[in-house]
Amino acid sequence: MKTIAKLFTVTAALAMTTALPVAADTSGKSIALSNNYAGNSWRQAMLESWSKVTGAAVADGVVKAADAFTTSENQATEQAAQIQNMILQGYDAIVLNAASPTAINGAVKEACDAGITVVSFDGIVTEPCAWRIAVDFKQMGRNQVKYLAERYPDGGNLLEIRGLAGVFVDDEISAGIHEEVANTNFEIVGSVHGDWAQDVAQKAVAGILPSLPELTAVVTQGGDGYGAAQAIAAANRPTPTIVMGNRQDELAWWAEQKAANGYETTSLSIAPGVSTLAFWVAQQILDGADVPKDLTVPFLTIEQDGLEAALETTPVGSVANVEYSLEDAKAVIDASQ
Amino acid sequence: MTRDQLRILLPVLSLAVLLAAVFYLQPRTMSYFGLNLLFNLAIPVALATIAQMMIIMVNDIDLSIGTFVSFCACVTATFVHDTPLLGYSILAIAILAYSAIGAVIHARGLPAIVVTLGMSFVWSGLAVLILPSPGGASPEWLQTLMKSKPPLVPMAIIAATLIALVTHLFVKRSSFGVVLQGVGGNERALERAGWSIVKLKATAYGIAGLFGALAGMALVGLTTSADANIALRYTLLSIAGVILGGGEFTGGRVSPIGAVIGALTLTLAASFLSFLRLSPDWQIGAQGAILILVLAVRLLVSRREER
Numbered sequence: 001m002k003t004i005a006k007l008f009t010v011t012a013a014l015a016m017t018t019a020l021p022v023a024a025d026t027s028g029k030s031i032a033l034s035n036n037y038a039g040n041s042w043r044q045a046m047l048e049s050w051s052k053v054t055g056a057a058v059a060d061g062v063v064k065a066a067d068a069f070t071t072s073e074n075q076a077t078e079q080a081a082q083i084q085n086m087i088l089q090g091y092d093a094i095v096l097n098a099a100s101p102t103a104i105n106g107a108v109k110e111a112c113d114a115g116i117t118v119v120s121f122d123g124i125v126t127e128p129c130a131w132r133i134a135v136d137f138k139q140m141g142r143n144q145v146k147y148l149a150e151r152y153p154d155g156g157n158l159l160e161i162r163g164l165a166g167v168f169v170d171d172e173i174s175a176g177i178h179e180e181v182a183n184t185n186f187e188i189v190g191s192v193h194g195d196w197a198q199d200v201a202q203k204a205v206a207g208i209l210p211s212l213p214e215l216t217a218v219v220t221q222g223g224d225g226y227g228a229a230q231a232i233a234a235a236n237r238p239t240p241t242i243v244m245g246n247r248q249d250e251l252a253w254w255a256e257q258k259a260a261n262g263y264e265t266t267s268l269s270i271a272p273g274v275s276t277l278a279f280w281v282a283q284q285i286l287d288g289a290d291v292p293k294d295l296t297v298p299f300l301t302i303e304q305d306g307l308e309a310a311l312e313t314t315p316v317g318s319v320a321n322v323e324y325s326l327e328d329a330k331a332v333i334d335a336s337q
Numbered sequence: 338m339t340r341d342q343l344r345i346l347l348p349v350l351s352l353a354v355l356l357a358a359v360f361y362l363q364p365r366t367m368s369y370f371g372l373n374l375l376f377n378l379a380i381p382v383a384l385a386t387i388a389q390m391m392i393i394m395v396n397d398i399d400l401s402i403g404t405f406v407s408f409c410a411c412v413t414a415t416f417v418h419d420t421p422l423l424g425y426s427i428l429a430i431a432i433l434a435y436s437a438i439g440a441v442i443h444a445r446g447l448p449a450i451v452v453t454l455g456m457s458f459v460w461s462g463l464a465v466l467i468l469p470s471p472g473g474a475s476p477e478w479l480q481t482l483m484k485s486k487p488p489l490v491p492m493a494i495i496a497a498t499l500i501a502l503v504t505h506l507f508v509k510r511s512s513f514g515v516v517l518q519g520v521g522g523n524e525r526a527l528e529r530a531g532w533s534i535v536k537l538k539a540t541a542y543g544i545a546g547l548f549g550a551l552a553g554m555a556l557v558g559l560t561t562s563a564d565a566n567i568a569l570r571y572t573l574l575s576i577a578g579v580i581l582g583g584g585e586f587t588g589g590r591v592s593p594i595g596a597v598i599g600a601l602t603l604t605l606a607a608s609f610l611s612f613l614r615l616s617p618d619w620q621i622g623a624q625g626a627i628l629i630l631v632l633a634v635r636l637l638v639s640r641r642e643e644r
Contacts, residue, residue, distance in 0.1 A: 038617065069611065072620035075570050077378060080560060081604065084374040085611045088365050102471040102562035109561065110374065126472075126562075168470065 141176025155185025156216025280329030409553025414473025439542025483558030521589025
């Protein structure tokens with residue numbers, strides 16, 4: 001009887017091990033990353049995350065290869081040629097951050113026609129045959145105001161720091177902020193352009209401060225929170241709740257204030273590791289999963305409790321990052337279905 | 338062998354060597370499908386290179402061709418697609434404007450490099466006005482033409498051969514082409530012989546404008562939509578293509594067949610480096626190194642010629 005039971009467990013264990021490698025279908029497939037630009041810390045972190053996560057995936061035999069390519073110049077024609085080369089190199093999937101939403105559509109279509117899975121993220125393409133993992137910038141603006149409305153149900157005065165004038169991202173985040181403010185008791189008393197840079201934001205905020213009433217909070221677009229804090233401190237005004245954008249200097253300032261007087265805020269942005277999310281999505285598509293064509297990038301939000309941990313892993317001059325796992329990708333896919 | 342034949346030999350050889358290397362690195366390219374993908378984006382570059390060659394032929398240089406091609410691409414993806422008549426008239430006006438610039442440069446004795454640099458901002462501004470955010474669509478016939486799959490020989494090769502032959506016949510074999518070369522060779526002699534240099538230069542610039550517009554259209558046919566910055570790289574690529582193809586900056590010494598081969602070589606060089614898996618940080622440098630290598634060999638050959 002005992003031996004039969006033993007035998008049973010052994011066969012059960014065998015069945016489990018044979019059932020485990022679900023992703024074995026993609027072990028012979030190779031995925032390429034087509035990147036158009038590597039000249040700032042966000043893109044550098046993006047490439048590092050890619051090589052870290054895909055390196056492990058290749059070692060584990062999930063995929064055969066996952067090579068990253070960056071064009072030597074940030075030009076759509078270069079990237080189109082790069083994608084055509086990838087078709088010739090025989091990749092099964094191409095993950096790309098595009099130089100232009102439309103100008104590489106021709107090359108993307110060629111890839112699709114050759115039976116290649118194309119997944120675009122961050123800089124997405126409009127070609128219908130490709131998958132898109134887009135950033136919902138409007139939601140980014142809304143989330144800031146939602147957090148503030150929870151903290152201050154009675155409302156108050158808001159200062160809005162915007163990005164670079166005339167850029168689509170700036171319009172979207174700002175539109176999200178304004179839409180959500182209409183649902184609350186907040187009032188936007190001033191608005192300046194900080195160009196997503198600490199020094200520009202500091203100058204702009206210092207310029208508008210004398211004309212403003214007392215501020216409850218500052219809504220930002222990332223890269224401008226530290227500059228705003230400096231300008232407000234220099235004017236000897238009480239520090240409002242400044243929403244941060246995951247930059248290392250912003251997090252460091254926040255941690256300093258938290259240690260000194262229990263300062264509370266939130267911080268959100270897009271993690272450069274979104275490239276790894278795109279990798280897993282491509283892997284899932286190759287694996288035969290049913291993935292909708294339009295997915296949304298989750299925000300990386302840093303709360304009061306997670307601040308120290310996030311700050312520790314963020315290099316100076318960089319931005320907080322997170323690498324996505326297969327499970328994260330599955331969750332994102334499920335969320336959009 | 339004549340001088341012209343010797344001059345064309347080097348670009349042909351460098352293309353052959355590069356092509357052999359690419360075939361070796363990536364045997365998949367050795368097919369109808371592979372050759373088309375390798376060379377289809379070289380077609381607009383080749384057209385832009387011919388445009389640049391027309392300007393270099395009359396001893397000038399054009400720094401606005403990249404933005405002009407971008408502008409024409411934007412017009413093609415918007416007006417030509419939506420209201421063909423208006424679209425083609427805009428392109429025709431742009432070509433006339435190009436020709437007028439040539440006339441002004443000669444009549445006022447202005448340096449072409451400065452005027453065309455200034456014009457590059459004008460074209461770029463117009464392109465952004467027409468297409469503030471990337472988009473538009475390619476006219477149906479253009480897309481069908483650029484993506485057509487003729488039997489045996491890929492479209493990219495047919496188009497390149499056609500461009501080379503037509504411009505060769507015009508520049509090297511027609512009497513008017515020879516006169517245009519003469520503008521670069523000896524302007525004064527032509528003037529004494531009764532030719533109007535202003536008219537000749539305007540014609541050369543006008544033909545350049547025509548090929549620039551064709552480049553923009555071909556590009557949209559391939560990409561299926563446009564972007565105001567789509568062809569900025571073409572300015573430098575076209576100059577490099579002319580020189581690589583055996584042309585010279587002065588004296589009206591250009592070779593249309595060489596220029597097309599130069600454009601193909603430059604496009605192929607980028608693919609070659611990418612197949613080599615060279616780090617992108619080194620790619621621009623390596624591309625330059627290939628260029629310098631070919632030019633150095635050419636210098637050696639032309640020295641021997643003089644002896």
